[in-house]
Amino acid sequence: MRHIAIIGSGPSGFYAAEAALKAFGDEVAIDILDRLPTPYGLIRAGVAPDHQSIKAVSRRYEAVARDPRVAFIGNVEVGRDIGLAELRTLYDDVVLAVGAPEDRRLGIPGEELPGVFGSGAFVGWYNGHPDCAGLAPPLDAAGVAVIGNGNVAIDCARVLAKTVAELAESDIAGHALKALERSAVRDIHILGRRGPYQASFTLKEVGELGELERATPVVRPADLPDPAGDAALETGHRRVVEVLRRFAAAGPDPEKPVRIHFAFFHRPVRILGTDRVEGVEVALTRVDEAGNATDTGETRILPCGLVIAAIGYRTLPLEGAAFDARAGRFANADGRIDAGLWCVGWAKRGPSGTIGTNRPDGFAVIDRIRAEGAPAAGRPGRAGLLAALAGRGVRPTSFADWEAIDRAEVAAARPGAPREKIVEMAALRALCGA
Ligand SMILES: Cc1cc2nc3c(=O)[nH]c(=O)nc-3n(C[C@H](O)[C@H](O)[C@H](O)COP(=O)(O)OP(=O)(O)OC[C@H]3O[C@@H](n4cnc5c(N)ncnc54)[C@H](O)[C@@H]3O)c2cc1C
Structure with missing residues (x-):
């Protein structure tokens, strides 16, 4: 079994997960972590609210998140709730899909x-x-x-x-x-x-x-x-x-x-x-x-x-991952930062391209991971992560929790609107029991 942690649930994270499901069949367990209890990165927080047809791409990601080999683990910020070095001991591969959230x-x-x-x-x-x-x-x-x-x-x-x-x-x-x-x-x-x-x-x-x-x-x-x-x-x-x-x-x-x-x-x-x-x-x-x-x-x-x-964005550095300060993204060679440490999407390329541009990135990185051969057995993956988080009082949220948020937002929608977003972290966490 290969344990993969993908950090960030935006398009690049989901495309990497989709690629890993195709590449490794039943021999993979994929955890998609996000600092928010809500998935989809800039699909939810960037794409314009009056461009709903573009946001519909999240339906495709939903199918990935519901796959039994995949877990969405929200409300966990890498670098705050768990360090990168520790994650790398728990998983065979860690893929940084954290985007570029800082304004230039x-x-x-x-x-x-x-x-x-x-x-x-x-x-x-x-x-x-x-x-x-x-x-x-x-x-x-x-x-x-x-x-x-x-x-x-x-x-x-x-x-x-x-x-x-x-x-x-x-x-x-x-x-x-x-x-x-x-x-x-x-x-x-x-x-x-x-x-x-x-x-x-x-x-x-x-x-x-x-x-x-x-x-x-x-x-x-x-x-x-x-x-x-x-x-x-x-x-x-x-x-x-x-x-x-x-x-x-x-x-x-x-x-x-x-x-x-x-x-x-x-x-x-x-x-x-x-x-x-x-x-x-x-x-x-x-x-x-x-x-x-x-x-x-x-x-x-x-x-x-x-x-x-509106002049562009930078990735935030993460302790334990080489960073190219001039380019404002992780220092990487075609997505590889170090053995078992990868990056995709804006964290890899910088902030350009459309949603679809992130798909080939995800597939290319998973191809390279596969080319490295089977991992040595014994990493604990999800069980190890959940134990580490529980030990420090962090309450992760699940995809079912997001679905509860989704239902609450849809139910509260103004007439004609698709949803009324819940914007307070405390309210989001409360809906998840976190
Ligand atoms: C304003 C705006 C409008 C856009 N409109 C369009 C459009 O109409 N059409 C189009 O094709 N493209 C559009 N794009 C581009 C598109 O949104 C990006 O190509 C895409 O979102 C990049 O995906 P990503 O996965 O690399 O990053 P993101 O989508 O940013 O996802 C990163 C995820 O990582 C999480 N994260 C970050 N740090 C951590 C951490 N330390 N621990 C855990 N999780 C973390 C974040 O919460 C987020 O969910 C737009 C971009 C912007 C900024």
């Missing part, structure tokens, strides 16, 4: 001011992650700056721009819906250092901004490059640029009170304010043939009461 910092003056958040925290707030439920982002000023030119920046802008009616069928956390109902936000600036050719938005995310009830996209025609260059773009990107051209040609809809400004060629240099954010000072840039941005010498101040930095 802007590294500019004023970043510490109240009202500046990383997108991980802001998204965690509207998605009801227990760590972020108390965030209370200020929504009392007209201006918001969202820094970054990827889909996460668009998610943040769209959620801020939507009406309560538009969010009715989403599973946005109740506290966020209440706060957004009273929001004074009117001008949302999506800041990118470079231009439309360098942005990493995808078509669906950009297109949706043209279909909002009370919000309208604003693209400055002067920011769009000569259309002759579009032919060299990859198809998906070309379509994104076409949509931006359409927005620029149509101009903002004057009937709509909320504007989403694509502020291309804007490099934030300083967050302004005394007790809280009052604005962002931006250096205007131009981009050369090679795609590099240089300042033009002009600056601009964007008044805003909230700044969201």
Whole structure:
């Protein structure tokens, strides 16, 4: 019997488990640990609440979690409740699938001011992650700056721009819906250092901004490059640029009170304010043939009461696992950190790619584990873990406990919504008897 511990129950953890089930048949016992009693990582806490069809991928993970060879062990944080070194004595293989939960910092003056958040925290707030439920982002000023030119920046802008009616069928956390109902936000600036050719938005995310009830996209025609260059773009990107051209040609809809400004060629240099954010000072840039941005010498101040930095994430180091501080993820060679210690997903590659990108990672790591041959017998696996946790008063939760949380959330849903998320750790634990 091979005992595998997978740390983290996001997509990469579940794909690794699925691969291990296929690779090892009846000769495997897989434990998927998570610090939360709720599984699925960023499917629950990252993917936008108004993109329910994407969240449906969790159905596939459910089938894995219900397999008798698999146990979901929630409410156990590796590095706090049990160390990595100890886990490695209990299991033949430990696979780190812990994602990249830490927001990358802007590294500019004023970043510490109240009202500046990383997108991980802001998204965690509207998605009801227990760590972020108390965030209370200020929504009392007209201006918001969202820094970054990827889909996460668009998610943040769209959620801020939507009406309560538009969010009715989403599973946005109740506290966020209440706060957004009273929001004074009117001008949302999506800041990118470079231009439309360098942005990493995808078509669906950009297109949706043209279909909002009370919000309208604003693209400055002067920011769009000569259309002759579009032919060299990859198809998906070309379509994104076409949509931006359409927005620029149509101009903002004057009937709509909320504007989403694509502020291309804007490099934030300083967050302004005394007790809280009052604005962002931006250096205007131009981009050369090679795609590099240089300042033009002009600056601009964007008044805003909230700044969201959507510029990427880092994995948190874990004692006992080699870490690449520059890249912000575990130091690994194709997923291998050390003998019997592996990583997958964002913890392996860094924070890029879609949910599906994590699947080949999981399968590749399990292939490599299989290639190492049969393990020496004698590791205790789950029995050893549960004994160690009991000895220090940690109460792990099960997949059946998550199903009880799920039922309670579905039962409490607002009309039309799929669920009302429970956001307090104490309340989640209480439902599990933990
Ligand atoms: C805001 C946002 C929106 C996104 N939207 C989309 C989208 O629409 N479509 C798409 O394809 N992709 C989307 N993605 C990307 C997708 O979510 C990721 O590719 C994927 O979640 C990465 O999976 P992962 O398993 O590596 O990490 P995660 O999903 O982050 O899972 C990590 C898990 O590890 C657990 N964990 C962390 N540390 C510990 C510890 N010490 N002990 C125990 N457990 C721990 C966490 O609780 C978490 O459950 C989005 C990402 C973000 C940030």
